[in-house]
Amino acid sequence: MVKTIDHSEITVIGGGVIGCFIAYYLSKAGKDVVLVDKGDVGAGASGANDACIMAQSKKPGPKLSLAIHSSNTLWQNLAEELDHDIEYVRKGSMLVMESEEEVEFIRAFTQAQKDFGLPVEFLDQKETRRLQPAISPRILASTFCPIDGEVNPFFLLVALVNKIRCHGGRIYTHCAVEGFKTREGMMTHVATERGLIQTSVVVCAGGAYSSHVGRMAGVDIPIEPRRGQVLITEAIPPLIGPYIMSAKAIVAKHSAVASAHEKAGSPEYALGMIISQTVSGNMVLGVTYEFAGYDTRTTVQGITAVARYTSTILPALRNLRVIRTFSGLRPFTRDGLPIVGPSDRFPNFIIAAGHEGDGVAVSPATGMEVSQRLIEGAWSDRRESREVRKEQVSVGFPG
Numbered sequence: 099m100v101k102t103i104d105h106s107e108i109t110v111i112g113g114g115v116i117g118c119f120i121a122y123y124l125s126k127a128g129k130d131v132v133l134v135d136k137g138d139v140g141a142g143a144s145g146a147n148d149a150c151i152m153a154q155s156k157k158p159g160p161k162l163s164l165a166i167h168s169s170n171t172l173w174q175n176l177a178e179e180l181d182h183d184i185e186y187v188r189k190g191s192m193l194v195m196e197s198e199e200e201v202e203f204i205r206a207f208t209q210a211q212k213d214f215g216l217p218v219e220f221l222d223q224k225e226t227r228r229l230q231p232a233i234s235p236r237i238l239a240s241t242f243c244p245i246d247g248e249v250n251p252f253f254l255l256v257a258l259v260n261k262i263r264c265h266g267g268r269i270y271t272h273c274a275v276e277g278f279k280t281r282e283g284m285m286t287h288v289a290t291e292r293g294l295i296q297t298s299v300v301v302c303a304g305g306a307y308s309s310h311v312g313r314m315a316g317v318d319i320p321i322e323p324r325r326g327q328v329l330i331t332e333a334i335p336p337l338i339g340p341y342i343m344s345a346k347a348i349v350a351k352h353s354a355v356a357s358a359h360e361k362a363g364s365p366e367y368a369l370g371m372i373i374s375q376t377v378s379g380n381m382v383l384g385v386t387y388e389f390a391g392y393d394t395r396t397t398v399q400g401i402t403a404v405a406r407y408t409s410t411i412l413p414a415l416r417n418l419r420v421i422r423t424f425s426g427l428r429p430f431t432r433d434g435l436p437i438v439g440p441s442d443r444f445p446n447f448i449i450a451a452g453h454e455g456d457g458v459a460v461s462p463a464t465g466m467e468v469s470q471r472l473i474e475g476a477w478s479d480r481r482e483s484r485e486v487r488k489e490q491v492s493v494g495f496p497g
């Protein structure tokens with residue numbers, strides 16, 4: 099007989115930023131929580147990203163709302179609330195444009211964001227150079243969003259884990275979920291490689307692996323992995339102020355999603371550019387957008403392309419040494435929307451995944467919203483569960 103290793107009110111699968119924030123807010127509210135991960139906390143995309151808390155990369159819609167809410171009300175107080183330095187800095191971000199076509203696209207994109215309530219301003223070439231003196235003179239214009247910031251995702255995850263444990267939550271790492279036990283249409287146990295966890299509610303926050311977790315329960319979770327490759331350089335004195343993203347990255351992220359998706363399964367990549375500098379001075383250079391299955395290796399093609407492109411935007415990068423490269427898998431959905439809410443099949447199997455390249459930025463607001471709904475019992479009624487999920491998903495923006 100398989101042994102039962104724990105009993106909990108709520109079991110969260112996935113120790114990324116989404117799962118950890120959900121577990122944190124639940125445990126803070128006095129809920130009995132268990133969190134399980136097949137690797138370490140941060141083993142997925144949450145430990146392999148650019149760490150930018152960016153609102154201005156998002157289209158008007160639910161993700162932009164979550165990002166604004168997170169930046170205005172949550173991120174600023176988190177270090178104090180978590181009792182831990184998370185290296186959160188709010189230096190703002192810039193989107194830089196290299197062609198007249200991009201200027202035209204971004205003008206319209208920015209206007210729509212302004213109408214939605216995002217503080218963002220358009221800067222001409224001279225104003226761009228004044229704000230970011232190291233930038234290449236070939237940049238035609240930029241936008242500036244003052245509420246954007248950066249965080250150290252490793253410090254953040256450590257801080258969340260500490261608090262979850264302080265609140266009585268249990269965390270099992272290197273403990274893969276392998277299946278579920280159900281009775282009368284409800285989940286009753288999570289089956290892990292170490293034994294069973296008896297539970298009343300299961301939250302799937304498995305990031306790019308959520309479809310695998312869903313399949314164990316016969317639930318379709320349409321999330322695919324979309325790889326991104328990143329380079330880290332040696333630490334240098336401050337080179338940039340606000341972090342920089344190319345308008346191309348926005349195009350790759352939104353307009354090109356559909357066409358890139360046509361190539362699913364091939365290692366071909368779309369290339370964007372994001373450059374930030376950590377509190378310690380290391381330059382973080384990204385990023386590719388690739389459908390390469392679950393392959394988390396970096397490639398010569400990807401790393402070379404990122405290095406070449408970023409140094410055309412910031413020529414001073416050419417003299418720097420790269421000390422580390424890595425890649426991560428974004429949890430990609432076809433319509434660009436995260437999947438948040440109960441599954442159709444089991445009302446007590448809640449999905450919270452699919453935040454693609456925005457998961458860090460929106461993680462506090464997502465964690466707060468999901469935990470509040472669980473605490474209020476908003477998803478406990480079988481008849482309501484489908485409606486809630488539909489309502490959440492239908493307000494979105496197309497990919």
Ligand SMILES: Cc1cc2nc3c(=O)[nH]c(=O)nc-3n(C[C@H](O)[C@H](O)[C@H](O)COP(=O)(O)OP(=O)(O)OC[C@H]3O[C@@H](n4cnc5c(N)ncnc54)[C@H](O)[C@@H]3O)c2cc1C
Pocket residue numbers: 111112113114115116117134135136137138139140141142143144145146147148149150151152273274275276303304305306307308311324325326327328384385425426427428429450451452453454455456457458459460
């Ligand atoms: C290169 C790159 C750059 C990015 N840059 C940014 C950025 O600048 N700003 C931003 O906001 N976002 C960024 N993102 C996106 C962000 O990293 C993700 O959206 C976010 O980390 C997703 O978090 P998550 O908790 O949903 O998933 P993950 O962090 O992937 O966590 C899922 C966890 O589930 C666990 N798991 C899976 N299957 C099982 C199982 N069977 N049993 C137990 N555990 C399981 C995994 O081990 C993993 O730890 C970037 C992503 C990449 C790849």
